[in-house]
Amino acid sequence: MIEAPVDVTYNPCMDIHTTRVNARGEDYRVVQLQGNLFVCAKQNGSCCCGWDEKGRMSFDHALWGDEWERRRLRSRLHLTFTGCLGPCIAGNNALLQVLGQSIWLKDLNDAALVPAVFDYVESMLAAGQVMPVPAVLQDHVYRRYLPPPTDELLALVENESDDGGLERLDPVCLMDVDPATAKHTVEYGGRVIAFCAPSCRKQFLADPAAYLPS
Ligand code: FES
Numbered sequence: 557m558i559e560a561p562v563d564v565t566y567n568p569c570m571d572i573h574t575t576r577v578n579a580r581g582e583d584y585r586v587v588q589l590q591g592n593l594f595v596c597a598k599q600n601g602s603c604c605c606g607w608d609e610k611g612r613m614s615f616d617h618a619l620w621g622d623e624w625e626r627r628r629l630r631s632r633l634h635l636t637f638t639g640c641l642g643p644c645i646a647g648n649n650a651l652l653q654v655l656g657q658s659i660w661l662k663d664l665n666d667a668a669l670v671p672a673v674f675d676y677v678e679s680m681l682a683a684g685q686v687m688p689v690p691a692v693l694q695d696h697v698y699r700r701y702l703p704p705p706t707d708e709l710l711a712l713v714e715n716e717s718d719d720g721g722l723e724r725l726d727p728v729c730l731m732d733v734d735p736a737t738a739k740h741t742v743e744y745g746g747r748v749i750a751f752c753a754p755s756c757r758k759q760f761l762a763d764p765a766a767y768l769p770s
Pocket of ligand 1: 597643
């Protein structure tokens with residue numbers, strides 16, 4: 557395992573952790589997550605995940621995306637639609653990286669398995685640890701990676717400090733937005749909140765407490 561940078565700032569208002577990263581000479585805020593769900597969306601009509609002529613369920617972005625949005629997992633678990641993950645023969649495939657562990661999911665060819673995957677994710681996020689695979693997913697989980705040769709952590713950075721900067725986060729999509737130059741803003745709770753796009757501003761105004769609960 558690789559040790560994460562230590563310059564974490566906690567924002568109780570949004571209930572998120574962020575870290576400062578420097579890219580292209582500027583500092584940005586990046587939200588620290590508990591995991592990422594990668595879902596193969598390779599479907600191209602002839603191979604492989606989503607190939608319904610070969611008995612696989614047609615790929616449906618909304619099936620995964622709507623479930624992820626409905627559960628408001630963005631600040632804890634990122635959802636990524638990917639190209640081929642590799643083990644095409646076992647598709648439809650997904651890879652769940654959560655709480656430091658990689659969990660490979662295969663043969664996801666029943667729409668009912670999608671909420672089951674998210675139920676499993678949420679149970680682990682709530683418990684703060686990797687949990688046993690539930691019965692409904694027992695036949696869909698396997699170990700693909702070789703175990704690491706050592707449990708020792710590799711430190712990535714040293715002596716890194718953090719100076720906050722949480723006011724830069726779009727509370728809907730969690731992108732770093734510079735409030736000084738943001739084109740889409742709203743006053744809420746005594747401060748100006750900046751958004752990356754009109755769609756995020758609109759989504760926030762529809763239910764501000766969902767994004768800034770305190
Ligand atoms: S096409 Fe999905 S894993 Fe290869």
